[in-house]
Amino acid sequence: MTRAVDFQLTDDQRALRDGTRELLERRFPRARLRTVVDGPGVGAGLDRALWRELGTAGFFALRLPEAAGGVGLGLPEAVLVMEEAGRALLPGPLVATQLAAGLGAAHAADGSAVITALDLGTDEAGADRLVEHLAEADAVLVLNGEGAEVRPAAALADSARRIRSVDPATPLHRVHPPAVTPGAARNTGAAARLRREAALLTAAQQLGSASRTVRMAVDHATARSQFGRPIGAFQAVQHLCARMLVRAESARSVVYAAAVTGEAGDIAAAKLLADEAAVRNARDCLQVHGGMGFTWEADVHLHLKRAWGRAGQWQTAAAAEEELAAGLLPDSC
Amino acid sequence: MDLACTEDEEDFRRRLRAWLANVLPTLPDRPDPADWPARRAYDCGWQRMLYDAGYAGLHWPENAGGRGATPTQHLIFLEETERAGAPYVGANFVGLLHAGPTIAAEGTPAQRARWLPPILRGDQVWCQGFSEPDAGSDLASLRTRAVRDGDSYLVSGSKIWTSHAEIADWCELLVRTTPINPDTPKHRGITWLALPMDAPGVTVRPLRTLAGTAEFAEVFLDEVRVPVDHRIGAENDGWRVTMVTLSFERGTAFVGEVVACRRVLEALARTAKANGRWDDPVLRRRLGRLAADCAALWRLTQWNVSEAQRTGGVPGVGGSVFKLRFSEVRQELYEAAAEVLGPDALDAGHEWVADRLSSLSYTIAAGTSQIQRNIVAERILGLPKGR
Numbered sequence: 001m002t003r004a005v006d007f008q009l010t011d012d013q014r015a016l017r018d019g020t021r022e023l024l025e026r027r028f029p030r031a032r033l034r035t036v037v038d039g040p041g042v043g044a045g046l047d048r049a050l051w052r053e054l055g056t057a058g059f060f061a062l063r064l065p066e067a068a069g070g071v072g073l074g075l076p077e078a079v080l081v082m083e084e085a086g087r088a089l090l091p092g093p094l095v096a097t098q099l100a101a102g103l104g105a106a107h108a109a110d111g112s113a114v115i116t117a118l119d120l121g122t123d124e125a126g127a128d129r130l131v132e133h134l135a136e137a138d139a140v141l142v143l144n145g146e147g148a149e150v151r152p153a154a155a156l157a158d159s160a161r162r163i164r165s166v167d168p169a170t171p172l173h174r175v176h177p178p179a180v181t182p183g184a185a186r187n188t189g190a191a192a193r194l195r196r197e198a199a200l201l202t203a204a205q206q207l208g209s210a211s212r213t214v215r216m217a218v219d220h221a222t223a224r225s226q227f228g229r230p231i232g233a234f235q236a237v238q239h240l241c242a243r244m245l246v247r248a249e250s251a252r253s254v255v256y257a258a259a260v261t262g263e264a265g266d267i268a269a270a271k272l273l274a275d276e277a278a279v280r281n282a283r284d285c286l287q288v289h290g291g292m293g294f295t296w297e298a299d300v301h302l303h304l305k306r307a308w309g310r311a312g313q314w315q316t317a318a319a320a321e322e323e324l325a326a327g328l329l330p331d332s333c
Numbered sequence: 334m335d336l337a338c339t340e341d342e343e344d345f346r347r348r349l350r351a352w353l354a355n356v357l358p359t360l361p362d363r364p365d366p367a368d369w370p371a372r373r374a375y376d377c378g379w380q381r382m383l384y385d386a387g388y389a390g391l392h393w394p395e396n397a398g399g400r401g402a403t404p405t406q407h408l409i410f411l412e413e414t415e416r417a418g419a420p421y422v423g424a425n426f427v428g429l430l431h432a433g434p435t436i437a438a439e440g441t442p443a444q445r446a447r448w449l450p451p452i453l454r455g456d457q458v459w460c461q462g463f464s465e466p467d468a469g470s471d472l473a474s475l476r477t478r479a480v481r482d483g484d485s486y487l488v489s490g491s492k493i494w495t496s497h498a499e500i501a502d503w504c505e506l507l508v509r510t511t512p513i514n515p516d517t518p519k520h521r522g523i524t525w526l527a528l529p530m531d532a533p534g535v536t537v538r539p540l541r542t543l544a545g546t547a548e549f550a551e552v553f554l555d556e557v558r559v560p561v562d563h564r565i566g567a568e569n570d571g572w573r574v575t576m577v578t579l580s581f582e583r584g585t586a587f588v589g590e591v592v593a594c595r596r597v598l599e600a601l602a603r604t605a606k607a608n609g610r611w612d613d614p615v616l617r618r619r620l621g622r623l624a625a626d627c628a629a630l631w632r633l634t635q636w637n638v639s640e641a642q643r644t645g646g647v648p649g650v651g652g653s654v655f656k657l658r659f660s661e662v663r664q665e666l667y668e669a670a671a672e673v674l675g676p677d678a679l680d681a682g683h684e685w686v687a688d689r690l691s692s693l694s695y696t697i698a699a700g701t702s703q704i705q706r707n708i709v710a711e712r713i714l715g716l717p718k719g720r
Contacts, residue, residue: 007636008643218714233717235703238710242657245709249654253632254625269625321621322614328602328624 007256009080016077020084023057028090030299036091037168037302046092046114046136055111059094060101064109070101075197079204079259086208086278089302091169093117093133095201099194100141103187105150113138118156118175119195119314120144126177132309134160134173141194148187148194167305196267199315200258203270206278206310207255209303210248213278213285216300217241220289231288240288244281251277265327272320278307345402346409352386353417360420366546373458373500376423380455389453390433397437398449404638411588416596421589424497428452428459430586432505435525439566439574448503448527460501462492462528462552463575470704472507473520473572477554479508481561486510486526488557494698498537498550504528506559507575510568525571527563534558544690545681587659591634594627594666597685601666605673619669626662633658653700653708660695660702667692 009017027050054060062078064070071077078098085094096117100108107113116137118129122145131140137153160173218241221232231237251273258266282304286293293300311317360379364371383389392407393399402410422429433452436444451457468475477490488508495504504527511522528535534557539547566574602620605611633655640651667689671678680686696702710716 007632007639214714218716221716230717232710233719235707235710235719238714238716238719239703239706241714241716242706242709245714246654246657249651250626250629250633250658253636254629257628257632257635265624266628269628272622272625273629318618320625321618323621324624325602325617325621328599328620329606 007253013077013080016073017080017084020057020081021087023053024084024088024090027053028088033089033169033299033302038296046133048114051092051114052111054094055109060098060111061109062098063102069109074259075200075262076256076259078201079255082201082204083208083211083255086205086306087212089169089209089299089306091133093137094205095198096141098201099198100139100150103141103148103150103190105139105141107138108150115139115141115150116153117141117143117198119198120177122146129175129177130163130312131156131160131173131175132170134175135162135171143191143194146189146191148190165309167302167309169302170306170309172309195314196262196264198313199271199320200255200262200267202310202314203251203255203258203267203274206271206274206307207248207251209307210244210251210274210277210281213281213300213303214241214244214248216303217244217281217285217288220285220292224290237288240284244284247273247277247281265324268315268320268323268327271315272317272324275307275311275317279304279311282307342403342405342409345406346413349388349410349413350417352388353413353419356382356386357417357419363420369497369500373424373497376420376425377455377458379420380422380425380429380453384454389455390429390449393434393437393449393453396442397433397445398453399437404642408588408635408638412592415589415592424458424500425452425455426586427461427497427501427505428457428503431461432459432503432527435505435574435577436527436565438577439525444562444565457502458497458500459503459505460495460498460530460552462495462504462506464494465491466493470701473523474513475507475509475523476513477506477508478512479510479524479526479559481510482558484561485558486524486561486564488526488528488554488559490554492552492554493540493549495537495550495552496548498530498552499539499547501530504530504552507571510571520572522569523571523575524568525565525574526559527565528554528557528559529563532557532559542690543693544687587655588634590663591627591630591659594630594662595624597666597670597688598623598627601670601673608673608675610673610675616669616672619672623662623666623669626658626665630655630659630662653705653713656700657702657705657709663692663695 058071059081061070062073062081066072082094093114093116097108097115100115105113105115108115114133114137116131116133118131118140120126120129120143134153134156139150140153140156141148141150156175160175163172163174165172218232221237221241222230224231232241254266254273255270258270282300286300286304289298289300292298361375364375366372380389387400388410390397390399391402391410392404395401429452433449436448452459463472465475465477477488477492479486479488486508506526506528508524508526509522510524511517513519513522534555536553538551538553540549540551541547542549598620602611605616605620610616637651637655667685670685671689674683674685677683678686707719711718
């Protein structure tokens with residue numbers, strides 16, 4: 001709580017971030033993203049070759065110890081990598097596969113398996129849940145109460161119903177919880193940690209998206225002229241962009257701090273502010289783009305839709321706010 | 334990105350905590366906010382205790398009478414004094430956070446020797462004469478003029494929003510030494526002077542704020558004689574000299590208040606729990622969100638300090654991001670306080686109500702939020718200059 005945090009990235013961390021960005025620009029350029037969202041069938045399958053390449057690059061084994069064939073890095077490095085993924089709108093259950101690799105799930109670490117997630121929460125009878133990329137997944141990381149286990153995707157297929165996902169790059173299935181029979185409890189006690197890490201890594205993706213939409217808005221406001229000057233010279237537009245940067249940098253400060261401390265309260269703040277930064281920055285970016293922002297052709301809506309989806313995953317705003325509120329009264333409850 | 338707390342820093346924290354635990358119980362009662370001489374005596378007495386214990390001017394360079402502490406040690410100092418409930422800088426705000434650092438950075442050795450020790454000892458109080466009735470956000474258009482007359486300047490004009498003017502010994506004054514003309518950018522004709530407040534021709538008129546108190550004053554200057562050796566930096570170079578000061582202001586000046594935000598928030602939660610409003614999930618979630626906002630302010634502060642530590646300089650433009658968020662969160666915090674208080678929110682005698690009124694100035698003072706957004710848009714994001 002009173003420890004000093006040094007926010008400066010180390011040389012190795014910078015190299016990791018730059019290397020990830022370079023890999024994604026090369027292997028998942030905008031043209032690839034557009035193929036996914038403009039293709040004939042929405043969510044036309046994950047690119048398995050790319051997934052394996054991510055695995056080879058250490059994307060999923062990042063936090064496994066070197067003795068277990070991993071990269072031996074920690075949450076701060078995982079956050080930097082996920083931020084880049086969010087920036088590039090890289091599709092797929094990245095967080096779930098990395099977490100499953102940490103549990104020793106088969107073929108997760110090297111990217112030859114795609115593993116999605118289903119969090120049944122801690123309530124007995126929950127509402128329907130959404131599972132992303134279920135049809136493309138080999139396995140599902142199921143969190144049930146305090147336990148966690150990795151099960152074959154086929155075990156869920158019968159109870160799952162595909163919905164028309166608002167995000168064209170993230171296919172979704174609706175799953176009714178009672179239809180999922182709990183297996184033998186494994187990894188008991190792991191679920192709380194996995195939920196925290198998932199929330200943090202999802203927040204990191206939101207942060208990447210929030211920073212990217214600031215840049216997109218500034219670029220558009222500089223290039224687009226009306227009334228004989230770039231629209232970015234008008235204060236009304238400047239102030240929209242300034243607010244976007246403040247949101248992104250506020251979120252960055254808590255996301256990076258949470259990556260260092262790993263504390264539940266810090267992670268709740270990170271998820272809350274990163275969700276808000278991603279969603280509201282995408283909205284403001286859309287506004288700055290004017291009519292173009294309302295088209296399918298512009299990428300703005302892809303950031304907004306992905307941000308909506310991630311805001312509903314792992315820890316919603318309501319849950320984060322309640323957790324933070326409870327933290328204000330340390331002695332009661 | 335690392336947890337970097339050295340043994341030295343932990344040791345510094347331990348010794349500071351022990352000292353605070355010793356001396357805070359010996360402080361006199363806090364003075365009546367309306368009693369300015371008593372406030373001066375209280376604030377200067379606290380500053381003298383810091384000086385005697387070696388905590389005055391902690392992060393100032395050693396050639397300015399400081400201790401040359403690292404930015405992290407300075408942050409620890411601000412954090413621990415606030416947590417312990419120690420007095421705020423109060424009347425010494427301008428001396429310690431504006432005028433002093435400016436003289437330390439830009440003054441001659443003789444000027445540093447003359448003005449800095451009395452600031453650090455709590456012997457002399459400074460105020461700030463920057464804004465004018467017609468020069469607020471557009472500070473560079475200030476018109477208080479200084480005309481050279483032998484070894485002196487003759488200064489005439491008026492200043493506004495000057496805190497602590499009634500009890501100050503000195504004023505850091507911005508004056509115009511080159512008249513506004515079409516050929517010179519207006520910020521090139523400004524000079525920084527140390528004005529003795531007891532000089533003939535200085536008139537102070539208190540200004541009552543919407544909170545009902547006289548926190549500010551107007552200062553009228555009528556042919557006031559200021560010796561040329563009271564000038565910091567070169568003639569017409571006062572704008573650059575001042576920017577050093579303003580960077581300090583947006584760097585760590587609000588650290589104590591960020592720590593205080595968290596404390597107020599916890600007190601709001603306890604009060605809401607006691608009066609039943611905690612059962613309202615809308616209020617609860619609002620307080621939870623503010624906890625995240627306060628956490629972000631604290632992390633942004635640490636970030637700015639680690640940035641300053643790395644560059645060895647004063648906090649940079651990240652200060653504008655912090656200032657924007659800080660101003661808004663302070664106001665949102667006291668809006669939430671009003672909801673927790675219910676009908677008591679109209680009781681002006683309540684501490685939170687007074688703070689709610691004060692918080693209305695935060696999006697205006699030290700650069701309005703609109704000006705800050707211009708700075709963010711043009712200097713950080715690189716958008717074309719607006720008009």
